[in-house]
Amino acid sequence: MSLKDVVSAISIEHGIPASKVRLVTNSFLMYLAKTINNKEIFNSPIMRMKVVEKPQKEIKDSATGEVKVVPSRLVGLLTVKPPKE
Secondary structure (H helix, E strand, O other): OOOOHHHHHHHHHHHOOOOHHHHHHHHHHHHHHHHOOOOOOOEEEOOEEEEEEEEOOOOOOOOOOOOEEEEOEEOOOOOOOOOOO
C-alpha cells in the first residue's frame, strides 16, 4: 500500500478533498518520524509504536571481500492492539 492509496481511501470514505487529506497525512508521518528520532513511544486506541535501535554491523561482500559498515539506525515497531470486548 502506498501513501497515494491511503490518501485516496480516506478522501473517498470521508468526502474530504485529497489535497487536504495529503497535508494531514504528511504531517502525521512527519510527527511519527520525529517520535522515532526522539525515541518516544506512540500510543493510540488502535496501535502502539515503540522504538528499537538496530546496532551498527559489518557486512563482508562475498564477491570482493570488501567489508562495508551499516550504521546503527532507529526503527519504529508498530503493534496493533487487540479489540476491547
